[in-house]
Amino acid sequence: MQGIVDAFKPLHDLWLAFEAFMVGPGSPGLFGYWMVIALMMTGFYVVIAHDNLVKKIVGLNVFQVSVFLFYILMAKITGGTAPILAEGIKVYSNPLPHVLILTAIVVGVATTALGLALVVRIRNAYDTIEDDEIQAVEEEEDR
Amino acid sequence: MLIMGLMALAIARIRDLFAVSMLSGIFSLTGAAAYVVLDAVDVAFTEAAVGAGISTVLMLGTLALTTRKEKLGGGRTKSTAAFLIVAAAGAVLIYGTFDMPRYGDRIAPIHHHVVPRYIEKSGEEVGLPNIVTSVLASYRGYDTLGETFVIFTAATGVLAILGRARRRREDEEADETGGGKESAS
Numbered sequence: 001m002q003g004i005v006d007a008f009k010p011l012h013d014l015w016l017a018f019e020a021f022m023v024g025p026g027s028p029g030l031f032g033y034w035m036v037i038a039l040m041m042t043g044f045y046v047v048i049a050h051d052n053l054v055k056k057i058v059g060l061n062v063f064q065v066s067v068f069l070f071y072i073l074m075a076k077i078t079g080g081t082a083p084i085l086a087e088g089i090k091v092y093s094n095p096l097p098h099v100l101i102l103t104a105i106v107v108g109v110a111t112t113a114l115g116l117a118l119v120v121r122i123r124n125a126y127d128t129i130e131d132d133e134i135q136a137v138e139e140e141e142d143r
Numbered sequence: 144m145l146i147m148g149l150m151a152l153a154i155a156r157i158r159d160l161f162a163v164s165m166l167s168g169i170f171s172l173t174g175a176a177a178y179v180v181l182d183a184v185d186v187a188f189t190e191a192a193v194g195a196g197i198s199t200v201l202m203l204g205t206l207a208l209t210t211r212k213e214k215l216g217g218g219r220t221k222s223t224a225a226f227l228i229v230a231a232a233g234a235v236l237i238y239g240t241f242d243m244p245r246y247g248d249r250i251a252p253i254h255h256h257v258v259p260r261y262i263e264k265s266g267e268e269v270g271l272p273n274i275v276t277s278v279l280a281s282y283r284g285y286d287t288l289g290e291t292f293v294i295f296t297a298a299t300g301v302l303a304i305l306g307r308a309r310r311r312r313e314d315e316e317a318d319e320t321g322g323g324k325e326s327a328s
Contacts, residue, residue, distance in 0.1 A: 033240040041233040049225035054160050054205060058167050061198065065174050068190075072183045077254065078247030082182045083274040085266045092262055093182035094254050095274040099283060102275070103290045105189050109197055110297035116205040117301040123209040 032073045039066035051131040053119045057112060064108050071097040160212065164202035171195035185275045 043066060046059025075094040083095035119129055126134050171194035178187035244251035261278055269277035279287055 037236045041229045045229045049222045072181045076181045077249045082184045085272040098183045098275045099278045117304045120208045
């Protein structure tokens with residue numbers, strides 16, 4: 001048992017070093033933003049590299065959530081609590097980005113619903129939800 | 144957040160759209176957990192209910208009306224080009240973060256405009272302990288009104304698009320049955 005633990009020790013040390021660099025004291029303190037950018041770029045990639053329209057909408061959602069996370073990250077204050085007034089609490093996280101994102105989430109779902117409805121409609125009209133096949137059908141019709 | 148990253152990668156790779164929609168629900172739920180950690184409890188509620196709940200239902204409804212499988216393929220050059228564009232954009236954005244205030248910094252400019260006033264006065268002025276609610280419903284009430292208009296417009300749009308599609312399909316079915324009768328006679 002101890003042997004297994006010892007075998008993973010270098011990996012664990014590496015992880016601790018990574019953690020200290022990313023979120024510990026003295027780190028640039030930007031790890032959250034970089035994670036957000038990684039998420040955002042994944043969503044972006046899905047939107048531009050995939051032909052399937054449902055997949056594109058999912059990618060758009062991932063992109064959207066990354067922007068929400070970005071706002072919420074900026075609102076956080078170390079040592080602060082959730083912005084609900086209570087006795088004996090001095091530091092609250094910033095409530096304004098929370099409000100904006102609350103609105104944005106609901107609007108985001110509205111746009112998702114509209115997009116998915118359009119996908120259903122496109123499927124009815126072209127019998128496919130792949131972008132390139134739709135284009136092929138269009139060119140066929142133009143000829 | 145690392146879990147969210149993995150989830151997003153899985154969404155990008157998996158081609159079974161049913162699995163993708165389930166994963167996007169889990170992705171939203173993980174996001175909600177992250178919001179709780181970041182002190183945004185109201186946002187977490189909304190994300191869990193709306194993002195993980197309603198979005199997944201909408202997604203599954205769409206899959207029921209269309210297909211489950213994504214087509215294989217898509218040119219190698221296209222995905223390489225997309226990856227290059229994405230990498231370049233990501234590099235620029237990461238360069239941009241070096242000017243950002245540190246995570247959790249309380250002297251960041253974002254915390255010093257109208258926000259101290261909201262925190263100090265909203266309790267007396269609006270009378271609610273939850274600052275997010277007071278700002279949403281009172282100080283930014285018109286914004287919320289606009290939001291409801293957006294939702295109304297979206298709902299109208301969805302109904303218009305889907306309602307028309309259904310009517311047309313019924314017409315087609317009527318035509319088909321009519322044609323069938325003719326050939327039978």
